[in-house]
Amino acid sequence: MQSVTAALARLGDLAASPTVSRLANSFAAAGFELALVGGPVRDAFLDRVTNDLDFTTNATPDQILAIVKPIAEAHWDIGRAFGTIGAQIAGEKVEITTYRADSYDGQTRRPDVVFGSSLDDDLLRRDFTVNALALRLPQVTLVDPSNGIDDLLNGVLRTPTAPEISFGDDPLRMMRAARFTAQLGFTLEIDTAIAMAAMAGSINIISAERVGDELGKLLRSANPRAGIELLVESGLAAIVLPEIPALRLEIDEHHHHKDVYQHTLTVLDQAIGYERSRQNLTEPDLVVRLAALLHDIGKPATRRLESGGVVSFYHHDVVGAKLAKKRLRALRFDNDTIAAVGKLVELHLRFFGYTEGAWTDSAVRRYVRDAGDQLERLHILTRADVTTRNRRKADRLGFAYDDLEQRIGELAAQEEMDSVRPDLDGEEIMAILGLKPSREVGEAYRYLLEQRLDDGPLGADEATRRLQSWWSGRRA
Template sequence: MGSQTTVNERNSEASAARRLTEAKRNAVAELLRVSPIADELATRFADAGHRLYLVGGSVRDALLGRLSTDLDFTTDARPEQIQRIVSGWADAVWDTGIEFGTVGAAKHGTTCEITTFRADTYDRVGRNPEVAFGDDIEGDLVRRDFTVNAMAVEVSTKTFVDPHDGLEALARRALDTPATPEESFADDPLRMLRAARFVSQLGFEPAPRVVKAMTDMAGELRRITPERVQTELSKLIVGPHPRKGIELMVDTGLAEYVLPEVPGMRLAIDEHHQHKDVYQHSLTVLEQAIDLETNHEPRLEPDLVLRLAALLHDIGKPATRRFEPGGGVSFHHHEVVGAKMVRKRLRALRYPKDVVNDVSQLVFLHLRFHGYGKGEWTDSAVRRYVTDAGELLPKLHKLVRADCTTRNKRKAAALQRSYDDLEARIARIAEEEDLARVRPDLDGNEIMRILGLKPGPLVGQAWKHLKELRLDRGPLDHDEAVAELRRWAAEQGIDVPDTTDRPADPSGE
């Protein structure tokens, strides 16, 4: 046993060494790629008697081989001096962050944010620091959130500055803090949520002391505004490994202050009795939705709406759980309750209106397919499914397929075949009818002319009636639509003009 442990340790050390070597190669390649901009900038700062460092996330991303055209620098120059140095060199300069010591500049498509060394203090009531400028790079790095973000490169000399062993942590995919986690998170509690985001985004593993501090201090997240929380949550959700980030949030208690409905799903056993709980089922659905998303459109951006809907599609189950005679469990109308819960939670997190509406609508619709059976739906039901989903139909297809997590392979295959059949029927009907634009067979102007109405609520009611007929029966010919409109008007007690809906005789007879 001991020899096997030694072998494993050696393999782990060798793997970390290989990653370290690869990281250094990546850094050299990436820094060479952006060196013309960085070197020009460094020369201007050196000529003015100042030092310039590439810092933080930019160094981390260079080491990972994923450096973007958004570069972060730090310097001993004060903000006003930075402005003078970049003036005349940059294509554009902005000072929206100057109160925090940051000046922005753009050059040849590269965005540079240049910040004076910081030595901030925090009141530990809010999260905004008392801004204070520092005099050296070491003091600036120690106040940063994680050691992998506390590295710098002096641009002129290409000197690597790593006082907190961030490079080694990066090679081990380890997430730790330069100061103690308690100090770091007390200064800015959002860093705890950022840790979960880095787990999702970069596949890092938080150090045990970081996890303990997150658990002990989770309640400090109440100091953070919903907008800032939402930004970090969204970055976590669209990362490559969102399940790991969510699990860290739940295990440490952070989720209770961000998405309390998610840990709440651990209380409910799903109706198929195939999963430990609805929480684990929802994480599996999230992963399967991501697989469908990336398999179908690998070059598109991650789909925030689909992923949120996959994670939250069953949050109505705990509130609707009922124990049935014989030992069964039901969750009647959990999609209705869940849609309302989603709307309330996403609004509280200040998500845009379109995201709130789309996610809640997907949650509301996700269960409807289960009434399809082996194709018992009428064409009318298929039309309604498409119409209710609207532009969300491609996302709904993925969500419904992802929601099939049964371990019974025969049942899973049958469900997928049924959905294949539904999609084929949608395609067939779409060829015959314009399903993407289901409209009544008469427009508002024709309705007013035939019924002798002026614009008002009755016209809208007549329009809706004809649309329902269109969904139920498909396209109607013109005369049939007019007859149905007149029949509806008579039922409503509307006095219809005694005229026929025929074009005038050109002869005038």
């Protein structure tokens, strides 16, 4: 957290930048108000990098367009219905929005768009006091009608108006509370937390796309665990992601197993650590984080209490993959993300068979083939799934996975395993067997692929011999 003096100096430098000063002077010359608002002002106090430049004004969308056209390299009005005009000015993208005073009617999934006339009123309708900050331009005057600076300094999330009113205006703000908890490391103020729990059901009027988008932003944050915990504690998760609170399985005095919910949160934490150390990414890997969060959601449905105090979860990987894909589809995630997460959940247990006995080269090839382009993510998820406090067991599993990865690397170097194909292609199969394109060609191709996985590269002559033998036996 920067001092107020340092933050104001940083905001002064931002106001003097070519993009901001050009905008500010143009709006002032046209006789309209303009203020930098929300995230950029907040982040100046948190010493965080500012990526978005958002402005608010008393000008209407048509008036905004008239002002920015002469000074912009490009402009777009895709958000005009909601009062927002986008532009690129001095190489930077900006968004300028007319003062807003809109709200939900409690029945539909879209807000009633109402333009306001006052900066203070606009700020008081925003989600949290730490985002209800503005810098008037070109005067460079800080506006803070709800004491957001105090909440910033104290690390508190609070709504500018009564939380019942704020969440009633836009129930998605409850999801944002969880996201900002994870993103900023702040604590939710008690009255806001109480209102969030009481009004959790109103999230149902928000579209699945917007809920899914907020969940994605939460998971991409620095500490998604805190946000997930808030969603569960408030009851929101029971509505938007019910598979997670369902992991808090009851444990009786006769049957014992690890706390699946806490295990899942630990796996999420550990996956983020491996993601950062292994992938060298500049952006968080949403697929890895979703897979970590959802990898055990098949356990409640497969839980069985066995004799001797044993609890089993047979096939929870397969069941969990189906549940994960169903939930992500409901939240309108894209098809590639859904497929990748589903594959990772389904395969997350595969490695543990490696610790029970040495795998053949064939088994290693199948592991790589089944993982496909998700192999590196599967490495991360599998390692993160080891949460035992038994150091000897943890080391044994870690060494075993080191060995598996080494074998994968050695085989890949020998065989180009990332693109394993049969030794004969479809055209060659048809020529050898005298076939036309048909189901039999596909069966022959799969047979040769299995031979390739079992025994490695065969060469054309040996592959032909095996193919002809298989075909003769099949016909007989």
